[in-house]
Amino acid sequence: MTATTGAAPPVAARRGAFRILPAIELAVLALLLVVPFLLADRPELITLLTNVVILSLLALSFDLCWGFSGIMSFGQALFFGVAGYGVALVGRDLEFSQLWATLPLAMLAGGALAALLAAFLLLGRKAPTSIFVAFGTLTGAYAAERLVAGWQYVGAGNGLSAIKLMAFGEYEFVEGLDFYAVALTALVLVYAASRTLVRSQLGLVLAGIRQNEERLAFFGYRVQVFKAVVFSLAGMVAGLSGALYGYHQGFTGPSNLGPGLSTTAVIYCLFGGSGTLIGPVLGTVAIEVLSYVLADIDAIRQFWPVLLGVVLLVVVTFQPTGLLGLAVSARERIGTYGARKAAR
Amino acid sequence: MALLQVSGVTKTYGPLKALDGVDLEVEAGSFHGLIGPNGSGKSTLLKAIAGAHFPTTGRILFDGGDITTMPPYQRARRGLSLKFQITSVLTELSVYDNVLLALQATEGYGALFRSRSRARLDGEVMAALERFRLAGRADDLAGELSHGEQQWLEIAMALAPRPKLLLLDEPTGGMSPEERRVTGELLAPIRRHCALVIVEHDLDFIKNICDRLTMLDQGRVLGTGSVAEIEGDARVQEIYTRRV
Ligand SMILES: Nc1ncnc2c1ncn2[C@@H]1O[C@H](COP(=O)(O)OP(=O)(O)OP(=O)(O)O)[C@@H](O)[C@H]1O
Ligand SMILES: [Mg+2]
Numbered sequence: 001m002t003a004t005t006g007a008a009p010p011v012a013a014r015r016g017a018f019r020i021l022p023a024i025e026l027a028v029l030a031l032l033l034v035v036p037f038l039l040a041d042r043p044e045l046i047t048l049l050t051n052v053v054i055l056s057l058l059a060l061s062f063d064l065c066w067g068f069s070g071i072m073s074f075g076q077a078l079f080f081g082v083a084g085y086g087v088a089l090v091g092r093d094l095e096f097s098q099l100w101a102t103l104p105l106a107m108l109a110g111g112a113l114a115a116l117l118a119a120f121l122l123l124g125r126k127a128p129t130s131i132f133v134a135f136g137t138l139t140g141a142y143a144a145e146r147l148v149a150g151w152q153y154v155g156a157g158n159g160l161s162a163i164k165l166m167a168f169g170e171y172e173f174v175e176g177l178d179f180y181a182v183a184l185t186a187l188v189l190v191y192a193a194s195r196t197l198v199r200s201q202l203g204l205v206l207a208g209i210r211q212n213e214e215r216l217a218f219f220g221y222r223v224q225v226f227k228a229v230v231f232s233l234a235g236m237v238a239g240l241s242g243a244l245y246g247y248h249q250g251f252t253g254p255s256n257l258g259p260g261l262s263t264t265a266v267i268y269c270l271f272g273g274s275g276t277l278i279g280p281v282l283g284t285v286a287i288e289v290l291s292y293v294l295a296d297i298d299a300i301r302q303f304w305p306v307l308l309g310v311v312l313l314v315v316v317t318f319q320p321t322g323l324l325g326l327a328v329s330a331r332e333r334i335g336t337y338g339a340r341k342a343a344r
Numbered sequence: 345m346a347l348l349q350v351s352g353v354t355k356t357y358g359p360l361k362a363l364d365g366v367d368l369e370v371e372a373g374s375f376h377g378l379i380g381p382n383g384s385g386k387s388t389l390l391k392a393i394a395g396a397h398f399p400t401t402g403r404i405l406f407d408g409g410d411i412t413t414m415p416p417y418q419r420a421r422r423g424l425s426l427k428f429q430i431t432s433v434l435t436e437l438s439v440y441d442n443v444l445l446a447l448q449a450t451e452g453y454g455a456l457f458r459s460r461s462r463a464r465l466d467g468e469v470m471a472a473l474e475r476f477r478l479a480g481r482a483d484d485l486a487g488e489l490s491h492g493e494q495q496w497l498e499i500a501m502a503l504a505p506r507p508k509l510l511l512l513d514e515p516t517g518g519m520s521p522e523e524r525r526v527t528g529e530l531l532a533p534i535r536r537h538c539a540l541v542i543v544e545h546d547l548d549f550i551k552n553i554c555d556r557l558t559m560l561d562q563g564r565v566l567g568t569g570s571v572a573e574i575e576g577d578a579r580v581q582e583i584y585t586r587r588v
Binding site for chain 1: 394395396415416417420421425426432434435436437438441444445446448449450451453455456457458459460461462485501505
């Protein structure tokens, strides 16, 4: 997962070393705050950026699973899609779309579904292999996609369109800067919480699990329960992402909860750099912006997906630590836990 | 009653009997050595006590309770700690974090999330590192330590939560004679609060620190007794001369 540590610099050099991850995090935040104002007269780009921010949440949920806890989830779209269908149905049947209620409920639905899946996949009598978990989550997403594609009540193959607009009191959010502000707020809050989590003493347990989960059991940790907790939290994040996505697009369909989108989330994360939190955000930005730009160039309009595919393949196979791995040292990626520096 | 009581434990792998009706008793605070030729079942026995696998038949009692089929995390919480034959410190974590990880295992999820015990445990982490001469390397990655130092770190981790019984499988494997001597010195004082079951090929080392020895051969107990008794046992001598 992480690079070998043989070439780490000596301790003395390392202690005062410039930490680049926080700088990258700040830069990304600044960009996400400033760029929309520069694009105020290009509504289609605001829409693109809003999508990117929402999908970053999905990629982040995968990073919590794989990058931080070693859970190979190929089913993050399941929680995303169910939340999307959830807000669509609540809007249609109950004519309710107040974000202060629907967004938390979407998180709860995503989390509960993930907890249920974790109970089957992780909490059995024997510790599961990652292949088993990968197949289990993949199958869950596939089955869900087939299920809704054949279910008239939820629009079957056509999905649900004209989703009731997300509202706060009387105010309704259409595509644009206001919606972007809501999405960005969600991303910043989730990011801050995730950052606290992975750098806490709980994050240390996860780091241990990722490296040698069998050893951790002999210290007294209930390894599979830790994994189930993180998987459920990640399900909540995916649920939030799915609800926002449904409201933003005004549409949700079977492919929003299948293996295709689940795999896309995996690629966002690996491309940007897993196990870093900011990596999946960067990966989502890079891939979505690249797709947009490539699709807009006349000369390659016909075959841009091929180009994109090759770029992804090269990065994911030759740069296992993703784009971020180019800038961030292995030692910094590993990090410290529980505010060590402050304590001494 | 003894702290650890293994009775009639058998472990079969297909046709192979890795353990064959093994009995073993370890009193609180005593150091017990397990010796025997390669493949005699020493590691298999330690793993059965630790819960890495369950015996095919037989019973294991620890601190008054039956732990025969208890999952490892529960055994750890009852005061059982170990270092397996293969060193398994977490090489991509700092030396400090390795010990912290061993110490914070009983904290709740919320407390871990809020990093509540971090400052309180700092003293214990550093004391454990100091005891094993690793304090100066707290910020290094465990993977950067020499093989001998990794073994010390692992013993430090195993001892940090103050277990009642420590299981060590070849802790001096790959160590220099000097490192070996130091290891013996580092282990001696734990007797005050912890019993030890130790597997070692180095007979001089084990003779020096243990009160009692058990000799295994082909999964069976050949003899148990004081160091002098086992040394004097003709069958033990025969096997050791055959082997060397
Ligand atoms: N998982 C396993 N599957 C099959 N056979 C095994 C397994 N583990 C151990 N054995 C066999 O059980 C016997 C006892 O092995 P064990 O590792 O306990 O020996 P040991 O006394 O620790 O030897 P050494 O001194 O070489 O470490 C050996 O014959 C070994 O090949
Ligand atoms: Mg062995």
